[in-house]
Amino acid sequence: MRALCFTVDLDRDVNIQIEGGRAAGSIDRGSGTGPRFSSSLRGLSILVDLLDEIGMKATFFAEASTLRNVDAETLSGHEVGIHGMDHEDLTLIKGMDSKRRIIEDASAVIKDTVGTKPESFRAPYMRIDEETVGLLPEVGIKTDSSRYAAVSGSMMPKRIGSGLWEVPVPEGKDEHGKKITAYLWPMHESKREPEDYLRLASVMDEGAFVLSTHTWHMVESRERGMMSADEIGKNTDNLRKVLEETIDMGMRPLTMADVRKRMEANPR
Incomplete structure (x- = not known):
């Protein structure tokens, strides 16, 4: 298997942690730090159109509150x-019951x-602890992509915890030695x-190369604000x-679910 997994975090615009609260806010553009969703929705439309043009499916990791603002038909055919x-930063949530409630509510x-x-x-924030890893299979999760792993010739997914498949986001060094x-x-x-x-992608000979982005980042820069049309x-x-x-390198576009099913059918 030599797969490209394009993953998209479907979350509130330019999310920031709010001190003392569980829910994230959005960076203040003049109207406070309450959550905004307009850039995420615009970016989602651009991403779905682009994926349709290319003819590939993606895995959208959806923040449930943002998903409530989306036309569900937009995501038809993609994994959610x-x-x-x-x-929420789950590493800061105390107690299994509280974490389970968040994940179960989002799943519903x-x-x-x-x-x-x-x-x-x-x-969220790519921050996960072993308590959450142990909880995920109990609530029906079969695949996780919450960790980074050094890019290598083999990026085959691995079993972690209680049978969960981990499909990490690759990391490495560029030509100047910078991460x-x-x-x-x-x-x-x-x-x-x-x-x-x-x-970075050219290093991998087998496995799943996971590329990741945010919906809002298609139209809004964290540092510069809203982008111009150009x-x-x-x-x-x-x-x-x-x-x-990346596809031209010979990688086949697959969703996280597709990768898991292939691994289950041909365990190594």
Whole structure:
């Protein structure tokens, strides 16, 4: 198996942690830090159109509160996994019951919205503890992508915890020896070029190469604010280049669920 897993965090605009609260807010653009969703919805539309053009399916890790603002038909054919209820840092939540309630509530929203029970999970902020890892299979989660792993020739998913499949986000060094992960946010912030991610992808000979982004990052920069039409166009073209040229390397686009099923059918 040599797969490309394109994963998208469908969450509130430019999320930030709010001191003393569980739920995340959005960076203040002049109207406070309450959660905003407009950039996420615009970005989702751009991403779905781009994926339709390329002819590939993605895994959307949905924050349940954001999903409530989405037209469910937009996500038809794509996998929808869990990304918390309100982008909570689960490592700060005390007690198994509290964590279970968040994940179960988010799962119920996703099932009610898109019609299928989620089986994949990504922790908000990419922060996960062993308590949560142990809990996930109990609530029906079969695949997790909440960790980074050093990129290598073999990026085969592995079993962790109680039978959970871990499909990590690759990380490595660029040509200058600087750390790079397969999260695309530096490209959206004009700090990296598509070629940086293509070099990272070229290291893998087998397994699942996980590329990750946020819906809102297609139209809004954390540092610069809302993007102009030209900036959005360049941003979209850069993402298209990364996806199409990674596929041209011989990687087959698969969702997290597809990868898990292949691993279960051909365990190593």
